[in-house]
Amino acid sequence: MNSQEQQQHTQVKYSEVSPFQISDGFRRNSRMEPVKTIRIFIAAVAANISAFAVGTCLGWTSPVAPKLKAADPVDSPLDRPITTEEDAWISSLVALGALVAPFVAGPLADRIGRKWVLLSSSLFFVLAYILMMVASEVWILYVGRLIQGFGVGFVMTVQPMYVGEIATDAVRGATGSLMQLFIVSGLLYVYAIGPYVSYFALQWCCLVVPIVFTVVFFFMPESPYYYAGKGHKSDALNSLQFLRGQSADVVQDEMTIIQGEVEEAMANKGTVIDLIRNAGNRKALIISAGLIMFQQLSGINVVLFNSQSIFESANTGLDPAVATIIIGCVQVGSSGLTPIIADRLGRKVILLISAFGMAVGLAALGAFFYVQQAIGDASNITWLPVPALVVFNIVYCIGLVHCHGRCWVKCSRRMLSPSPRRSLLPLAGYSASW
Template structure:
């Protein structure tokens, strides 16, 4: 099968439609940046305190942990596509509630509901994209998850400061509706059909995803891979009892741990507030828009970089970069808030520092862990692994977003950013010494590599080339 990029347009079409729900997820994350400062103003329609603000921000991601495990069951029982369509419903209900909300408790509930959808899509979307894509574009398609998420965040930065909370919620309501209306026509994962021994619909789905009708060789490889993976039905315990699964789980836990504890969730959710506290020369709302634009462009560029440069180099550059920028931003707040130094001469430093932080974060830590997740786990435990990872990400993101406000209020912003710098450094060390490269490798070759069986890996690659 040809590896010409243009031959994969059907895969990109399916991936774009599938990841429209990620725009809805980005909307839910970015909504807090322009909305929370407004809700704390005296003329707010629902006046909130700083503590309530941190709960409104963090409770959505905390609720995502409740839906990750059910999502794994839904994906294996009813399919990846049907489960992702189901995830649109909590988003729709949540935004309708925000439109009509009049109390803080109603806002809490309205934030919990999208969190349930968030847990489902971040458990299942990596599976779906990994299973519909060819080896040569699998990394790029997986990164669309993050690209579309960043698009949703940017939309909130651009629209939120200039419209009412109800109007913003109305706009956000349209995104999951659009996702449902477009994705419902797309095919199910061929891998899912093969796991159910439904070969004719699997072949039909594969032909709809490829620009060639000659898919028999690829279907043969899919059946071989699924047969090997499903020989023993996957259980949650297989994630720790099987050596290759255990290594894959350890790698992905560290990647997502570094992704969260480098401070990304706090910077994105509190962007406008951070810019206001930094006292730069650019309006906070305008700085947030710049941040969102840069973030989206960086994520989009990673689509082209990940299958050329590789996963490992991008993660090393990203971890080192965010470590340095966290230290720089922390130092700025230390001089400004603790030493009370005059920072007018470097008034643009926090804007440039945070923008550069976002660029470095997005080209690696933000995007690549999702691609790695879609590659390193076999089919029989992939849903279990992604659900465990989503629970882990939910709790770590909640911890970062909730404790950021607490620590910043008590000790100062500089302490928070220095903590983020230390966490980034430890992640960098692990990635440098432990992370294998998965660029361009098939699922079977990656599994053999995780088992450290190089001769078997070469045999598997030779066998693939013979197809």
């Protein structure tokens, strides 16, 4: 073939490319449009303001209990000091409310949506803090703490579900780790403010948090999985477009995948017994239940609820409020480093290290109080309680709480998917966490 024939052949080849092929090429290029992960993180952070509110509830008793127990109740809504038994009830009733709430929050999340159930948690928090302000009797504080627990249970059940469903696989681990970071940040917020403001000022400071959450999260989209489960495909596409920052054509592929997952879940008519019969599900249930049991038996809630009172009883020479703030800072720092450390060492190794470290921390703290009570003079080891609880909180945040949080996200994604049946297993797991 001479040069003239080659030129003619080339012209024919180019002329055979249709406009439709060119258009299809542009369409393929548009599908390379990257996901704007910043939007996913904005929605995840907005949702996690509710986790910050959970932290304020968990840490509330630490600065408030000394005010309520003071012999001269100047900075207390009550006209008398509370007893030790009343103090215990005020501390623990939030856990009772959180224990019951998942059995309501789970079905509601499928009925009215993840977003609206999360927003409804603010009603519990706001009502609780208003009751705390007007309380003149101990029983009103009981009711307030119980209502706080309902809000905590709503958030801890639905928030992992929402965050897990809006995230891509690439960032799901990072967004899932935000919950613990925001919870301990809420704890630090109360630890840092509570000892230095009045009882009533603290309630206002805590009341602001759910209000901010409501305003910010109101503008976030609903989970595309919820919309897909309800058959609202256009709403699901709009939600995906907002979260991914991409055009409708680009998110269509992901929408197809979501629709397939939802249809598979809808077609699954199995019962709880059917789930347990599966060997993989049984192993997952045993491991998850073991983590939950281990967390509850670790004593972490006692430490979180009563940090300031523990340091007051220890009489370490360090201001109990300052010591509690140190613990809060340690929790925030540890939670921030957790994803990096856990990914490098692996979940099993980090859990073993966490268990050993927590045992060492509690043993040291127990030894201090034993010496203080049995011998009567612990002046030589007054330095021990602070580092003991520092170690305890570091290894707890790095190990147990991170793996436990990942279980919650996995459980929300796999077992609380849109389906006509509602498995009691994950809800029972959330409930048992308290």
